[in-house]
Amino acid sequence: MxxxxxxxxxxxxxxxxxxxxxxxxxxxxxxxxxxxxxxxxxxxxxxxxxxxxxxxxxxxxxxxxxxxxxxxxxxxxxxxxxxxxxxxxxxxxxxxxxxxxxxxxxxxxxxxxxxxxxxxxxxxxxxxxxxxxxxxxxxxxxxxxxxxxxxxxxxxxxxxxxxxxxxxxxxxxxxxxxxxxxxxxxxxxxxxxxxxxxxxxxxxxxxxxxxxxxxxxxxxYPLKKMLSFAFEGITSLSVKPIKMIFNVGILICVISVLAIIYCLVRHFTNNTVSGWTSLVMSIWFLGGLQLIAIGMVGQYIGKIYLETKARPxxxxxxxxxx
CATH class of the missing domain: 3.90.550.10 (Spore Coat Polysaccharide Biosynthesis Protein SpsA; Chain A)
Structure with missing residues (x-):
């Protein structure tokens, strides 16, 4: 130096x-x-x-x-x-x-x-x-x-x-x-x-x-503004959140395949239990996950939109x- x-x-x-x-x-x-x-x-x-x-x-x-x-x-x-x-x-x-x-x-x-x-x-x-x-x-x-x-x-x-x-x-x-x-x-x-x-x-x-x-x-900087500032920092510096969503999607797909195999085994062994609780829970879980994923991707698309405008x-x- x-x-x-x-x-x-x-x-x-x-x-x-x-x-x-x-x-x-x-x-x-x-x-x-x-x-x-x-x-x-x-x-x-x-x-x-x-x-x-x-x-x-x-x-x-x-x-x-x-x-x-x-x-x-x-x-x-x-x-x-x-x-x-x-x-x-x-x-x-x-x-x-x-x-x-x-x-x-x-x-x-x-x-x-x-x-x-x-x-x-x-x-x-x-x-x-x-x-x-x-x-x-x-x-x-x-x-x-x-x-x-x-x-x-x-x-x-x-x-x-x-x-x-x-x-x-x-x-x-x-x-x-x-x-x-x-x-x-x-x-x-x-x-x-x-x-x-x-x-x-x-x-x-x-x-x-x-x-x-x-x-x-x-x-x-009240709490709301601090949280917004933190989110701005993450999305401005890194694309890892999108990668994380992709990895979570793969994990859920693997779990879904295992669940399908389990359901088929239960079906062919005549051991099927009718019910809607697990179905509703899975729908809500996957629906929420999809909304989070779409929202995260939307944030990045919004940033791209602002960048292309090149406003001062x-x-x-x-x-x-x-």
């Missing part, structure tokens, strides 16, 4: 997607500004570095606050999407904008749960030669049992389904300019950045940190950047 020159100050852009974050944005901007000024003072990043807030079609005063931050200090930049496009697309919009001017890009959420001090370690890893540095939670002590259990199951399930996720990593990461350029070459409409970034390759490492409680406001992942309405 070849180290980078520390004498050459690199431009850092911190990309923060925001959706209805007016309650936390003032504190977030304050802490991020302090961190950037400290890094500039220590000579780790260039003074042209910026904090980029991406407004994902917020319905509160989020964009007005971003506009005010930018007017007060040019270290703050803003990207306003034309409408709500979801966390992943908003993050990608900010990364796309940052790729034009930044040497290093760090993405993080606005809720202050990610430890800002881990940025120092990420930059150190970058200068040591890493192109991607993942922020990884050291523990899940602040989570409820249910959330901890479902989160761990999510990572294990994705990896078993063929995805390549970094365990306990969300979207808090550092990417070099060439790693970011590589990510932007992925053209799919259905994006799942946690699984796409490892596909870029290049030298990577992790930085562990303790995740704090949300500073203010409500979580943007986001439309930028306004950019604030000096």
């Amino acid at each position: 070849q180290e980078r020159s520390r004498k050459e100050k690199n431009i850092l852009y911190i990309v923060v997607p925001c959706y209805n974050e007016e309650q936390v944005l003032a504190e977030t901007s304050k802490r991020l500004k302090e961190k950037c000024e400290m890094l500039i003072h220590d000579g780790k990043i260039a003074k042209e570095s910026r904090i980029v807030f991406v407004d994902d079609g917020s319905k509160d005063h989020t964009w007005n606050m971003i506009d005010e931050f930018h007017k007060m200090d040019s270290i703050f930049s803003g990207v306003k999407l034309s409408r709500n496009r979801g966390h992943q697309n908003a993050l990608l919009a900010g990364l796309t904008m940052a790729s034009e001017k930044a040497d290093i890009v760090i993405s993080m959420d606005a809720d202050l749960q990610d430890d800002i001090n881990a940025v120092d370690q990420m930059i150190e890893k970058y200068y040591e030669g890493c192109d991607i540095v993942y922020g990884v939670r050291s523990a899940r002590d602040t989570d409820t049992f249910f959330k901890r259990f479902t989160a761990e199951a999510f990572y294990k399930l994705i990896n078993k389904m063929g995805g390549e996720l970094v365990y306990n990593h969300a979207d808090y990461r550092l990417m070099s300019k060439r790693a970011l350029k590589g990510l932007l070459e992925f053209d799919e409409v259905n994006i799942f950045l946690r699984g796409m970034v490892p596909m870029v390759g290049y030298q990577s490492d992790i930085v562990t940190y303790e995740r704090a409680e949300r500073f203010a406001g409500e979580s943007k 992942k986001f439309i930028i309405e306004q950019v604030l950047n000096d």
